[in-house]
Amino acid sequence: MATGRSTQNNPNAAASNRRSRGRGIPDATVARLPLYLRALTALSERSVPTVSSEELAAAAGVNSAKLRKDFSYLGSYGTRGVGYDVEYLVYQISRELGLTQDWPVVIVGIGNLGHALANYGGFASRGFRVAALLDADAALSGQLVAGLPVRHTDEMEEIVRSERVSIGVITTPPGAAQQVCDRLVAAGVTSILNFAPTVLNVPDGVDVRKVDLSIELQILAFHEQRKAGDDLDDADQEVPATPSAAVVSEGTELEEAAG
Amino acid sequence: MATGRSTQNNPNAAASNRRSRGRGIPDATVARLPLYLRALTALSERSVPTVSSEELAAAAGVNSAKLRKDFSYLGSYGTRGVGYDVEYLVYQISRELGLTQDWPVVIVGIGNLGHALANYGGFASRGFRVAALLDADAALSGQLVAGLPVRHTDEMEEIVRSERVSIGVITTPPGAAQQVCDRLVAAGVTSILNFAPTVLNVPDGVDVRKVDLSIELQILAFHEQRKAGDDLDDADQEVPATPSAAVVSEGTELEEAAG
DNA sequence: CCATCTTTGTGCACGCGTTCACAAAGACAT
DNA sequence: ATGTCTTTGTGAACGCGTGCACAAAGATGG
Structure with missing residues (x-):
């Protein structure tokens, strides 16, 4: 996300239209690389030498085909019949994300x-x-x-x-x-x-x-409301529509005082 | 830009495949409703009575056509030649998001x-x-x-x-x-x-x-690295590839101790 | 060397989201 | 009423992302 941003997803993110790079990596893939990296780092600490796309995908909570396609944008770092070398992949992803620098x-x-x-x-x-x-x-x-x-x-x-x-x-x-x-x-x-x-x-x-x-919570509230509505009332029509808008005030301060 | 997912993208969000609702609102639209709501609330506080899709889109940082299509999923709440009634729209979006309840x-x-x-x-x-x-x-x-x-x-x-x-x-x-x-x-x-x-x-x-x-920062670092690469070296080939992976440790504690 | 088994890498199709471009609708003036 | 002007609402095309399904590649064993 959120975004998946949220995307972001994201929905998220603003100025950057570039995709016209040498071997451009899709934004959606970039957003998932940190996820893979985290799962791989955990495996690395347990001294697991190799991992299959299926296992890693489960650990990262994504589809295995998606994971393989994501990795294919980085190059062919796997070995068919075996899987991926954990340490090597950790390094490749870190480098791609620019995490090997300060x-x-x-x-x-x-x-x-x-x-x-x-x-x-x-x-x-x-x-x-x-x-x-x-x-x-x-x-x-x-x-x-x-x-x-x-x-x-x-x-x-x-x-x-x-x-x-x-x-x-x-x-x-x-x-x-x-x-x-x-x-x-x-x-x-x-x-x-x-x-x-x-x-x-x-x-x-x-x-x-x-x-x-706040936005993340509001998105959850939307789905939550829909769940409740689906449970009670099957074919939900237009909501009663009480036209007395209780306007929410935008007092929304993230901090007390700073900038 | 970067994530469209967002959304989470949306990138984000996990268990929710439902779109088969009466008038199902696309996830991408739901993720933007809070954004519109915030902009509208600000207008409401300045006592602005109506707003055009163009103005509101600028305030929310999105494309005006997208905004109009988003609103069209909620119903026809605008007046052609005039724009949208701010207060009414605030109420409609709040209601749709479920914010009129506790x-x-x-x-x-x-x-x-x-x-x-x-x-x-x-x-x-x-x-x-x-x-x-x-x-x-x-x-x-x-x-x-x-x-x-x-x-x-x-x-x-x-x-x-x-x-x-x-x-x-x-x-x-x-x-x-x-x-x-x-x-x-x-x-x-x-x-x-x-x-x-x-x-x-x-x-x-x-x-x-x-x-x-951490993931958000890593995504920024990726783009940042690419900018730096594009500046210095135009047709960037494979990165030098220093094969001495400085493996990052996953010490990552969000808090000191809690759960 | 051949057969078998596992797992990667990817071609392809599908669906969602975005954007353009325009017709329809209403406001407003004459 | 009629014409003009503004702005909405949406049809349609396009592009990205996803996931299936399979062929290619390598490991392994006999």
């Missing part, structure tokens, strides 16, 4: 979610290094979060340039997100992971992926 | 991310009510988080049943996720939002949506 990342907006992300172990283990934690609230400056000092957003441009940061994570309130985004892009960031419930406008060449907790 | 939710695993979600304002404003915060660590029991006391997972079944909870949010470490999931499902939960980096197995009729921070 990716410095800045997190902007150190509220609850920023905290959670700063402490998230899944970053460091995959080549993602938190270069800096930034917040507009000067009161937070210097405070240690996950062993790193929070720095003021005034330092954003300098940090992005000196640390060669190309990926930014936005966990600010929605009102500040676009401005933070603009500054990140101006400073040289070309990929943004946005947790703020806002549509970000970015120039061509900049990728945006969005993670929206 | 959705009690439990959050299992009160680490950093659980904290962040408990404090997330986007829930309450859309009919989602946090019925309980659960954690396996007895030391947390009774502690207040976002005004609610953390309760022990022993109480899970009772809470789910008595509060009629149908949606569960899992923010435990990956090792505990499947077990927590099984217990939630056994107790009656039929929709799960999973933040743990694990593939959850659920019986038919249960929906799972996954949000994986």
